[in-house]
Amino acid sequence: MDRPKSRPMVSRVIPVELFDLVVFGATGDLAQRKILPALLRRFVAGQVPEGSRLIGAARSEHSVAEYRAFAEAALAEHAAGVGTAEQRKAFIETLDYVTVDATGAQGWPELATKLVAGRVRAFYFSVAPRLFGALAERLHKYGMASGDARIVVEKPFGRDLATAEALNRDLAQHFAERQIYRIDHYLGKETVQNLLALRFANLMFEPIWNAAHIDHVQITVAETVGLEGRVAFYDDAGALRDMVQNHMLQLLALVAMEPPGSFNATAVRDEKVKVLRALREMGTGKTVTGQYRAGAIGGKAVPGYDEELGKASNTETFVAIKAHVDNWRWKGVPFYLRTGKRLPQRVTEIMVQFRCVPHSIFAGKGATMQPNRLVIGIQPEENISLSLMSKVPGLDREGIRLRQVPLDISMPDAFVGQHRRIAYERLLLDLIEGDQTLFVRRDEVEAQWHWIDAIRAGWRAEGLAPKPYTSGSWGPSAAIALAERDGVSWHE
Numbered sequence: 084m085d086r087p088k089s090r091p092m093v094s095r096v097i098p099v100e101l102f103d104l105v106v107f108g109a110t111g112d113l114a115q116r117k118i119l120p121a122l123l124r125r126f127v128a129g130q131v132p133e134g135s136r137l138i139g140a141a142r143s144e145h146s147v148a149e150y151r152a153f154a155e156a157a158l159a160e161h162a163a164g165v166g167t168a169e170q171r172k173a174f175i176e177t178l179d180y181v182t183v184d185a186t187g188a189q190g191w192p193e194l195a196t197k198l199v200a201g202r203v204r205a206f207y208f209s210v211a212p213r214l215f216g217a218l219a220e221r222l223h224k225y226g227m228a229s230g231d232a233r234i235v236v237e238k239p240f241g242r243d244l245a246t247a248e249a250l251n252r253d254l255a256q257h258f259a260e261r262q263i264y265r266i267d268h269y270l271g272k273e274t275v276q277n278l279l280a281l282r283f284a285n286l287m288f289e290p291i292w293n294a295a296h297i298d299h300v301q302i303t304v305a306e307t308v309g310l311e312g313r314v315a316f317y318d319d320a321g322a323l324r325d326m327v328q329n330h331m332l333q334l335l336a337l338v339a340m341e342p343p344g345s346f347n348a349t350a351v352r353d354e355k356v357k358v359l360r361a362l363r364e365m366g367t368g369k370t371v372t373g374q375y376r377a378g379a380i381g382g383k384a385v386p387g388y389d390e391e392l393g394k395a396s397n398t399e400t401f402v403a404i405k406a407h408v409d410n411w412r413w414k415g416v417p418f419y420l421r422t423g424k425r426l427p428q429r430v431t432e433i434m435v436q437f438r439c440v441p442h443s444i445f446a447g448k449g450a451t452m453q454p455n456r457l458v459i460g461i462q463p464e465e466n467i468s469l470s471l472m473s474k475v476p477g478l479d480r481e482g483i484r485l486r487q488v489p490l491d492i493s494m495p496d497a498f499v500g501q502h503r504r505i506a507y508e509r510l511l512l513d514l515i516e517g518d519q520t521l522f523v524r525r526d527e528v529e530a531q532w533h534w535i536d537a538i539r540a541g542w543r544a545e546g547l548a549p550k551p552y553t554s555g556s557w558g559p560s561a562a563i564a565l566a567e568r569d570g571v572s573w574h575e
């Protein structure tokens with residue numbers, strides 16, 4: 084029998100109040116690929132009310148007409164097919180541009196005159212983090228840091244605890260914490276939010292979501308790409324800072340947190356920070372680092388990291404970690420984290436492996452059992468799959484055969500008609516509406532760095548060098564051994 088098709092969902096567009104949004108770094112890569120396309124999509128959905136201002140700001144000199152032409156070209160490349168020609172034209176015509184030097188005086192008085200008092204006012208810092216403090220200071224100096232102004236800061240938020248604390252202090256001089264929106268765009272992803280719905284809107288998971296019933300958790304963020312032009316930034320950062328400190332620890336916190344009292348910024352972030360603070364500080368024996376060498380991905384030859392970089396480097400492009408959350412709920416449950424570049428597949432997923440049933444009544448009939456697994460796919464496909472043991476159909480004359488079968492919730496199937504949004508659309512709307520639930524709070528970011536710094540200190544103390552791995556493989560063999568020592572295989 085065919086599975087019944089879900090009814091198409093029609094999303095209701097909630098009107099948004101008038102706002103002024105200034106995007107610093109409006110000529111940059113992120114603005115072109117994510118921010119402008121996200122704004123266009125919300126404009127087409129009717130959520131940029133007429134009269135709202137979208138003001139681009141950057142250092143280079145452009146007339147407004149030139150910036151509009153620039154934005155039009157960026158949207159042709161990164162948001163083709165969104166909206167009608169009239170809607171796109173109307174969107175482009177709402178764009179304004181001011182030449183502003185974050186570190187100087189140019190452009191600030193002009194920018195200040197463009198803002199309208201008494202409406203939502205937000206400033207998106209899509210510039211290098213070294214400019215965040217200067218922007219905050221000048222917004223204050225030129226009278227734009229009103230009590231209800233909001234600022235959005237991009238990653239990376241510091242490169243260790245000391246720099247993150249210094250940045251927090253710089254921002255706090257001019258803006259209160261309720262005005263500061265730290266982006267971790269993973270939190271804007273639908274399946275990441277769905278993890279909370281899965282855990283807290285269903286009765287069946289929470290009673291078994293603990294050490295008594297969960298054997299271990301795996302979180303994988305695998306990329307097939309190499310340096311992609313981010314040469315200087317990446318070589319200075321490495322995989323631990325670039326991926327684990329932010330995205331992977333946020334995912335871990337959402338998996339491990341206690342049920343918050345409600346879905347609001349304080350309750351959710353209070354619970355996440357408790358998890359981050361309960362992370363056990365680790366010795367180097369619980370981590371593996373790697374750096375890719377030449378190899379092949381999808382049948383195509385690719386160069387090694389140092390060839391792409393043009394010099395030898397000690398930066399890790401792969402890291403695997405066996406982490407623990409030291410609290411009552413997670414006592415003894417390993418959280419295996421793994422991320423890397425030039426891996427065979429682009430995939431981001433969380434896998435929760437439950438324990439085996441305490442006794443198999445089918446053992447005498449020759450059947451083998453597998454533990455249940457819940458796989459939450461975040462990228463490239465968004466889906467949730469629960470593997471269950473099932474009997475293979477037959478008369479069982481030679482014994483009973485059991486097999487794992489997946490119970491799938493495929494997002495595109497279940498919610499037909501809901502277009503897939505880019506994470507930034509959701510986050511920009513939350514910003515305008517003043518909802519910080521999906522943004523990272525000061526204490527979270529500091530707890531994240533505290534844990535990461537201890538790992539790096541361990542690496543330094545032991546003079547650990549990343550192990551080479553062939554591009555197109557799943558990282559150094561030591562990463563496989565890290566899990567296999569515990570009788571665990573990575574989910575692939």
Ligand code: NAP
Binds near residue numbers: 111
């Ligand atoms: P980018 O391409 O280098 O763009 C930087 C932007 O900053 C440009 O618009 C540049 O304007 C402007 N700028 C530089 N110096 C300035 C100054 N003194 N005053 C005013 N504006 C100045 O950088 P990006 O890739 O868009 O990244 C922006 C931020 O997002 C960074 O914090 C980055 O870490 C973060 N981020 C980016 C990505 C991504 O995929 N690109 C992903 C995650 C996070 P001019 O060109 O006119 O000088």
